[in-house]
Amino acid sequence: MMRTRFQQQMEDLREKLLRMGGLAELAVDRATQAYTERDLTRCQLVLENESLINAAEREIDEMAFDILATQQPAATDLRFILAVTKINADLERVGDQAVNIAERVMDLIELPAVELPVDIPRMATAVSAMVRRALESFVEGKAELAQAVLEMDHVVDRMRDEAFIMLVRKMNEEPQVTQQALDALLVARNLERVADHATNISEDVIFWVLGADVRHHAQAASAAQRPERSEA
Amino acid sequence: MMRTRFQQQMEDLREKLLRMGGLAELAVDRATQAYTERDLTRCQLVLENESLINAAEREIDEMAFDILATQQPAATDLRFILAVTKINADLERVGDQAVNIAERVMDLIELPAVELPVDIPRMATAVSAMVRRALESFVEGKAELAQAVLEMDHVVDRMRDEAFIMLVRKMNEEPQVTQQALDALLVARNLERVADHATNISEDVIFWVLGADVRHHAQAASAAQRPERSEA
Numbered sequence: 536m537m538r539t540r541f542q543q544q545m546e547d548l549r550e551k552l553l554r555m556g557g558l559a560e561l562a563v564d565r566a567t568q569a570y571t572e573r574d575l576t577r578c579q580l581v582l583e584n585e586s587l588i589n590a591a592e593r594e595i596d597e598m599a600f601d602i603l604a605t606q607q608p609a610a611t612d613l614r615f616i617l618a619v620t621k622i623n624a625d626l627e628r629v630g631d632q633a634v635n636i637a638e639r640v641m642d643l644i645e646l647p648a649v650e651l652p653v654d655i656p657r658m659a660t661a662v663s664a665m666v667r668r669a670l671e672s673f674v675e676g677k678a679e680l681a682q683a684v685l686e687m688d689h690v691v692d693r694m695r696d697e698a699f700i701m702l703v704r705k706m707n708e709e710p711q712v713t714q715q716a717l718d719a720l721l722v723a724r725n726l727e728r729v730a731d732h733a734t735n736i737s738e739d740v741i742f743w744v745l746g747a748d749v750r751h752h753a754q755a756a757s758a759a760q761r762p763e764r765s766e767a
Numbered sequence: 768m769m770r771t772r773f774q775q776q777m778e779d780l781r782e783k784l785l786r787m788g789g790l791a792e793l794a795v796d797r798a799t800q801a802y803t804e805r806d807l808t809r810c811q812l813v814l815e816n817e818s819l820i821n822a823a824e825r826e827i828d829e830m831a832f833d834i835l836a837t838q839q840p841a842a843t844d845l846r847f848i849l850a851v852t853k854i855n856a857d858l859e860r861v862g863d864q865a866v867n868i869a870e871r872v873m874d875l876i877e878l879p880a881v882e883l884p885v886d887i888p889r890m891a892t893a894v895s896a897m898v899r900r901a902l903e904s905f906v907e908g909k910a911e912l913a914q915a916v917l918e919m920d921h922v923v924d925r926m927r928d929e930a931f932i933m934l935v936r937k938m939n940e941e942p943q944v945t946q947q948a949l950d951a952l953l954v955a956r957n958l959e960r961v962a963d964h965a966t967n968i969s970e971d972v973i974f975w976v977l978g979a980d981v982r983h984h985a986q987a988a989s990a991a992q993r994p995e996r997s998e999a
Binding site for chain 2: 596599600603604607609610613614617620621624703706707708710711713714717720
């Protein structure tokens with residue numbers, strides 16, 4: 536069966552967004568490894584690759600604009616395209632968070648290494664899983680997968696709160712490591728923001744698949760099924 | 768001259784977005800006043816009004832979707848609608864930042880009041896001006912106004928950097944005020960993020976007015992005219 540030009544354009548848009556998702560995921564993973572291994576090279580890779588992510592964002596927006604302008608897609612296709620433009624913006628911001636983490640790590644590497652009461656790798660694992668599953672839910676068009684991501688967000692929020700309490704205590708007890716503790720605290724906050732973007736992406740997938748807007752519906756019948764949009 | 772239904776829809780969309788912009792601006796102003804005056808009531812107002820902002824975001828997205836689905840707008844109108852959906856998302860996040868600030872202020876109010884080496888009101892004034900001008904550039908469809916906002920972003924970034932340095936020094940010298948200094952530092956960071964959203968909004972206005980994508984073009988001929996998109 537021949538594909539129409541429209542089908543091909545939609546498929547290209549989908550693939551391009553997935554590639555961008557891969558870049559954003561990689562950036563977060565690299566930034567976190569850079570934290571764990573105090574690795575300047577990985578930090579620099581994250582900074583360099585930001586321009587690739589930015590270029591991808593622009594291309595995707597242009598593709599979406601072209602399809603809307605020339606094909607007048609209806610209903611589900613239109614929702615898909617609008618979801619893509621929103622997911623696109625969130626992925627670009629995931630890339631920005633990776634850059635923020637890399638910058639904090641570059642600051643940390645300059646300072647004496649100290650033991651800190653925060654498990655950044657564990658938090659990063661949870662956050663990466665959220666981004667990956669949000670993209671899977673997009674690939675497979677499955678609202679249930681997206682729903683699962685929304686529920687994981689609370690876990691990451693809790694990790695962030697815990698990290699804040701422990702790190703502030705550390706700053707109080709050992710003022711000489713304040714800068715390091717603050718860097719770690721900001722890395723935790725950046726990771727939490729990546730989780731928020733994964734949450735946004737999942738909501739956009741649900742909007743596309745179900746045609747329902749799940750944002751800001753904490754008051755709905757089933758709170759478990761419709762958690763409130765969160766962005767801290 | 769009679770307005771077509773399409774013209775009326777476009778005008779409604781524009782007005783709705785402006786009202787939402789007003790809500791987001793008000794939230795930031797209230798949160799900052801709450802900081803200055805250690806005022807719990809204003810904090811609670813910010814938290815309560817978040818749901819209004821969230822509802823407005825949903826409505827605007829639905830209006831945009833309806834116009835796209837039923838009117839198949841072309842060229843400039845299409846760019847306008849896409850710009851509206853992006854500005855909409857940024858305004859909702861401005862509201863989130865105001866909530867974050869209010870939460871920090873609620874934490875601060877519980878702690879002894881201390882003198883901190885940071886001028887939050889001055890930073891807030893600059894940030895509010897950016898949001899207001901970004902919205903003005905949208906109302907008037909003037910790319911030059913939007914351009915001016917992009918240039919203000921560097922000033923706010925510098926204020927944030929300064930605040931970080933001074934507040935970390937304070938934490939080192941007086942560990943007993945670490946929590947207060949950290950709260951102020953996070954307020955400064957939230958304000959800087961509001962400025963980033965104002966920057967994003969301005970870029971969307973330029974995209975709509977000029978049909979040109981100014982994001983991520985730091986390498987362009989005139990760096991002054993095309994600063995890189997920033998989100999810290």
